Amino acid sequence: MAEQDRTVGIIGGMGPEATVDFMLRVIKATPAKSDQDHVRTIVDNNPHIPSRQMAMRGEGPNPGPVLAEVAVHLESMGAEFLVMPCNLAHAWQSDIEAAINIPFISIVDESVSSAISRSEEGSAVGLMTTPGCFAAGLYQKALADVNRPVITQTPDELSEAMAHVEQIKLGNKSAKVADGLRSLANKLVARGARILIAACTEFPLLLDESMFDVTFVSSTDVLAKKTVALAKSES
Amino acid sequence: MAEQDRTVGIIGGMGPEATVDFMLRVIKATPAKSDQDHVRTIVDNNPHIPSRQMAMRGEGPNPGPVLAEVAVHLESMGAEFLVMPCNLAHAWQSDIEAAINIPFISIVDESVSSAISRSEEGSAVGLMTTPGCFAAGLYQKALADVNRPVITQTPDELSEAMAHVEQIKLGNKSAKVADGLRSLANKLVARGARILIAACTEFPLLLDESMFDVTFVSSTDVLAKKTVALAKSES
Numbered sequence: 001m002a003e004q005d006r007t008v009g010i011i012g013g014m015g016p017e018a019t020v021d022f023m024l025r026v027i028k029a030t031p032a033k034s035d036q037d038h039v040r041t042i043v044d045n046n047p048h049i050p051s052r053q054m055a056m057r058g059e060g061p062n063p064g065p066v067l068a069e070v071a072v073h074l075e076s077m078g079a080e081f082l083v084m085p086c087n088l089a090h091a092w093q094s095d096i097e098a099a100i101n102i103p104f105i106s107i108v109d110e111s112v113s114s115a116i117s118r119s120e121e122g123s124a125v126g127l128m129t130t131p132g133c134f135a136a137g138l139y140q141k142a143l144a145d146v147n148r149p150v151i152t153q154t155p156d157e158l159s160e161a162m163a164h165v166e167q168i169k170l171g172n173k174s175a176k177v178a179d180g181l182r183s184l185a186n187k188l189v190a191r192g193a194r195i196l197i198a199a200c201t202e203f204p205l206l207l208d209e210s211m212f213d214v215t216f217v218s219s220t221d222v223l224a225k226k227t228v229a230l231a232k233s234e235s
Numbered sequence: 236m237a238e239q240d241r242t243v244g245i246i247g248g249m250g251p252e253a254t255v256d257f258m259l260r261v262i263k264a265t266p267a268k269s270d271q272d273h274v275r276t277i278v279d280n281n282p283h284i285p286s287r288q289m290a291m292r293g294e295g296p297n298p299g300p301v302l303a304e305v306a307v308h309l310e311s312m313g314a315e316f317l318v319m320p321c322n323l324a325h326a327w328q329s330d331i332e333a334a335i336n337i338p339f340i341s342i343v344d345e346s347v348s349s350a351i352s353r354s355e356e357g358s359a360v361g362l363m364t365t366p367g368c369f370a371a372g373l374y375q376k377a378l379a380d381v382n383r384p385v386i387t388q389t390p391d392e393l394s395e396a397m398a399h400v401e402q403i404k405l406g407n408k409s410a411k412v413a414d415g416l417r418s419l420a421n422k423l424v425a426r427g428a429r430i431l432i433a434a435c436t437e438f439p440l441l442l443d444e445s446m447f448d449v450t451f452v453s454s455t456d457v458l459a460k461k462t463v464a465l466a467k468s469e470s
Contacts, residue, residue, distance in 0.1 A: 017259070020258050023258070024255050028406065032405075034286070035248060035286070036282050036283075036286065038248065038280070039282070040279075040281055040283065041278070041280040044312075045276040047270055047272065047275055073312065170268065
């Protein structure tokens with residue numbers, strides 16, 4: 001890493017494999033000829049963070065305080081900005097930001113900004129997510145703020161997406177799970193979506209752009225590229 | 236993670252992709268039904284660690300002080316034991332151990348112990364490694380300590396292995412590189428090795444046991460399984 005590169009703090013473990021997938025995308029997005037050219041990432045792959053889905057359903061503890069604690073921890077270790085490869089956890093972004101003195105880069109803002117720049121003005125965005133992230137309304141608000149129509153999943157489709165995510169978290173990355181997710185995404189296309197946002201960091205473990213006829217925005221990938229750009233930027 | 240699970244500190248970045256590969260193997264080796272069942276890992280994916288190969292050739296700075304600093308850092312963050320998914324870096328294990336008050340688990344000791352338990356008494360171990368790790372003599376000493384004959388690479392074979400590792404570090408994981416590594420390993424088998432140790436954490440990014448007629452010990456995998464066992468052990 002160049003002397004002026006910024007150290008990245010990663011609030012991880014949601015889930016652990018999505019964090020590893022994010023780290024791999026950061027590595028691949030970095031122009032590097034040796035180990036020393038890479039970006040420094042400090043990662044807390046932390047299983048103590050309470051379930052975000054349960055908290056959104058009012059059935060479990062608030063993860064905000066633990067997320068804030070991890071963030072403070074990463075800042076004290078030398079992180080110069082923070083990222084969090086979990087979309088739903090951004091429902092507690094204000095708890096994190098209130099606790100730290102370094103920037104926090106939102107996966108939601110970055111994914112929406114990428115979707116806008118990669119699609120025609122006014123075209124509908126298909127929002128593929130989980131029940132908790134849907135209920136939090138993070139993407140609906142961000143897309144409304146830029147006047148973009150959004151095509152959302154039905155409650156049944158959200159439940160089906162969650163069932164697939166649970167399989168992925170159990171380590172099942174079979175073609176059946178991938179086909180199920182792809183079919184859910186294509187329902188949004190059939191209802192008019194001209195671009196898809198995969199607003200859950202488990203989805204890109206099985207889906208990629210080559211599987212779709214429309215532009216597919218992987219929130220993990222967008223955040224990874226932004227992370228490298230910020231770590232390597234000179235200002 | 237269960238309350239009594241131990242937090243793992245990972246001295247990472249050597250190379251960054253080998254660290255991520257190690258983390259993925261830790262996740263896969265963990266019996267988990269939810270994010271909360273996983274082991275907590277705190278990772279410093281640190282590109283400031285000077286080149287171990289250059290240091291072994293006497294052409295670059297000593298990485299020992301930086302490795303010790305990273306180790307102290309991880310201990311201060313709550314790590315209860317440390318691992319380092321890089322074989323050659325264990326040449327500076329004494330610098331690390333002198334700086335910390337928690338256990339450091341050696342990839343060399345664990346790999347040799349795994350090789351011994353998986354092969355017939357007295358059978359020859361093929362040591363597949365890089366020039367720096369060969370020069371450090373870590374594995375030769377550990378195998379001599381348990382009276383195991385070792386079949387080593389020639390200087391040309393070590394150089395060829397290093398050229399493949401450099402390709403992997405550049406992101407080239409082509410069949411050509413994999414075939415080159417496999418062919419090098421098979422030369423050790425042709426010279427009498429009855430079990431192979433892949434003593435470089437870049438090798439298992441391309442090689443696995445299914446490719447060989449003899450037992451293949453992935454140092455990355457052995458360390459990952461030991462890490463989970465220790466993190467989950469009750470004593």
